[in-house]
Amino acid sequence: MKHEIMKVLELIQEGKLSNSDAAEILSALKEESAPELEKNSYMSKSLKVIVDGDDKVNINLPLKLVKSLHGAVENIPAIQKYLDGVDINLILDAISNNIEGPIVNIDSANGEKVKIVIE
Incomplete structure (x- = not known):
């Protein structure tokens, strides 16, 4: 996920992505990655x-x-x-x-x- 965040920051710096679009993307990345970690540890029970x-x-x-x-x-x-x-x-x-x-x-x-x- 770190790589994806860095890519979003680069796109903002280059002016290819607005702050609001970046916020939506980062929010989606956070939602996508958090449940997977929780699910993996839970499913080991x-x-x-x-x-x-x-x-x-x-x-x-x-x-x-x-x-x-x-x-x-x-x-x-x-x-x-x-x-x-x-x-x-x-x-x-x-x-x-x-x-x-x-x-x-x-x-x-x-x-x-x-x-x-x-x-």
Whole structure:
């Protein structure tokens, strides 16, 4: 981005670009680059499914994998039986909106606890 800013400054100095046009370009460059950095670091996190009950289960899935599978996560046999009643679209929305922390907490009648967390 530094190179692009320098080019905009050069165009202003040469009189080929007005200050207001330069401001619009710099604003667009800032918006374009900032979310990408945030998204890259966010997408390195994991979706964790933690089951505390008769069966102790901890599943960590990279968010990149979850995002690329879209709704298919609910069909992975290792977690399918623990996701009964979980809205997968809620999880995908959380990923799309860069949400961190607990997404789903379920306490079953038989004492099992299921947590889905983005960390």
